[in-house]
Amino acid sequence: MAVHDGATALTWAELRAAVDAQVARFVAAGIVPGQRVALIAPDGAPALISALAVLRLGAVHAPIDHTLAAPEIETALTALGVDWQVRQAEPGAPHAVRQVTPAVSSPLDPLGPGQSAFLRLSSGTTGAAKGVLLSHGTIAARIAAANDGLQLGPDDRMLWLLPMAYHFAVSVLLYVDRGCAIVFGNRLRATDTAAAARAAGCTALYASPWHLRRLAELPAGADLPAGLRLVVSTTTALDAGTAAAFRARHGLGVRQGLGIIEVGLPFLSPGEAGERPGQLGRPLPAFSVAILDAAGQPVAPGEAGELAIAGPGLLDAYLTPWRTRESILDHGFFRTGDLATVDGDGAVTLLGRLKDVINVGGVKVFPLEVETVLAAHPAVRGCRVSAGPDPRLGEQVVAEVELSVPVEPDALAAWCADRLAPLKRPGRITVVDRLPMTGSGKVKR
Numbered sequence: 001m002a003v004h005d006g007a008t009a010l011t012w013a014e015l016r017a018a019v020d021a022q023v024a025r026f027v028a029a030g031i032v033p034g035q036r037v038a039l040i041a042p043d044g045a046p047a048l049i050s051a052l053a054v055l056r057l058g059a060v061h062a063p064i065d066h067t068l069a070a071p072e073i074e075t076a077l078t079a080l081g082v083d084w085q086v087r088q089a090e091p092g093a094p095h096a097v098r099q100v101t102p103a104v105s106s107p108l109d110p111l112g113p114g115q116s117a118f119l120r121l122s123s124g125t126t127g128a129a130k131g132v133l134l135s136h137g138t139i140a141a142r143i144a145a146a147n148d149g150l151q152l153g154p155d156d157r158m159l160w161l162l163p164m165a166y167h168f169a170v171s172v173l174l175y176v177d178r179g180c181a182i183v184f185g186n187r188l189r190a191t192d193t194a195a196a197a198r199a200a201g202c203t204a205l206y207a208s209p210w211h212l213r214r215l216a217e218l219p220a221g222a223d224l225p226a227g228l229r230l231v232v233s234t235t236t237a238l239d240a241g242t243a244a245a246f247r248a249r250h251g252l253g254v255r256q257g258l259g260i261i262e263v264g265l266p267f268l269s270p271g272e273a274g275e276r277p278g279q280l281g282r283p284l285p286a287f288s289v290a291i292l293d294a295a296g297q298p299v300a301p302g303e304a305g306e307l308a309i310a311g312p313g314l315l316d317a318y319l320t321p322w323r324t325r326e327s328i329l330d331h332g333f334f335r336t337g338d339l340a341t342v343d344g345d346g347a348v349t350l351l352g353r354l355k356d357v358i359n360v361g362g363v364k365v366f367p368l369e370v371e372t373v374l375a376a377h378p379a380v381r382g383c384r385v386s387a388g389p390d391p392r393l394g395e396q397v398v399a400e401v402e403l404s405v406p407v408e409p410d411a412l413a414a415w416c417a418d419r420l421a422p423l424k425r426p427g428r429i430t431v432v433d434r435l436p437m438t439g440s441g442k443v444k445r
Helices: 012-029 045-057 069-082 136-150 172-178 189-198 207-217 240-250 369-375 411-416
Strands: 036-040 058-062 082-090 094-097 116-121 133-135 157-160 181-184 202-207 232-233 256-262 264-268 279-281 288-292 304-309 334-344 347-352 359-360 363-365 378-388 394-401 426-429
Touching: 012 045, 012 094, 012 181, 012 240, 045 058, 045 172, 045 264, 069 116, 069 264, 094 304, 133 136, 136 172, 136 189, 157 172, 157 256, 157 264, 172 181, 181 189, 189 207, 202 207, 207 232, 207 240, 232 240, 240 369, 240 411, 256 279, 347 369, 359 378, 359 394, 363 369, 369 378, 369 411, 394 411, 411 426
Parallel strands: 036 058, 036 082, 058 116, 157 181, 157 202, 202 232, 232 256, 394 426
Antiparallel strands: 082 094, 116 133, 256 264, 279 347, 288 304, 304 334, 334 347, 359 363, 378 394
């Protein structure tokens, strides 16, 4: 088996034939190598076939989240400068191909003939999304580096619960390259997801903390496969409560993966019991890291600074304004904008985004530290911590929480008071119906 989405199951030979047939349709429609093709469709075998066909043809795969509102999709089409769009009008319908006339026509291949492969907007959690361009060679380098940690091969079957519009170049393409079957399970109830995983004999699981919380609550008898050996959480920080609940229910640790569109997969935590959110461990073998101060100089071990990463598969360019890898990197390192520390053994702990640090009376408060405490409360489904004005201290800690069961903000404040120093405690806690999220599953900042 190569792919299964509940409606379609294909062997590798059948997948190859389907991709070849889709390439023929695209060529007949007029798509030529080097052109950018936006895929706007729900996940499943048809979307995978179209994405692989774009790459096989020599065009540039530019995925766009099909759940975006129409104006958002139009904005993305313009930002990516696509030449064609491939859409699924309704569930089960074949993908329709339509030519697009960009406001500014894009060059066929700014990286050189036949080089460009993948173009995606960054997730935009903290500002305007940027077009990130990757070449075929960059993707191949990413796959090799990531699989040093994942160790996936032809005997594996991946239960895939993330949207391909945001997770593709160092995940889905890795599975196809290494012969690891893909089982799409994101649109199912948790019990149905577990049943599909058992039926397919899944050995690996890639998900967000939200998915893992649902799977941790599976009733007795609705187990995940006995052969499951690898569980990876990504998109946002994995709270300790979810990791512990998943381990208690299924007997498996959850490994925290840090995926960055400009970098690939530089970190995959050990997944040990008691692992804290953001406790990533040492980088994968192909990568090296530095923790830098505002002047770009390394800080002492244990001190907080900006996480910078060097290694294979770093982005080839930003699209608009056009910036090549050489102009983006700082002495070979990509500066992530994340605040982190590294200990004497080289283990990295993320503290949050550099721009999100809260200055309370001269004391630096890291939002992730406060979010970790709030997320550990049994009534909290999710939270977002940020800075708010304070007439005496300059800034104060402000928290928004999404609840799974009702609880008073005063009770949450008391919970924090037992676990945080006074200046780190939220000065205001607001209960919201739903936290704003990006399409990739990250909380908007």
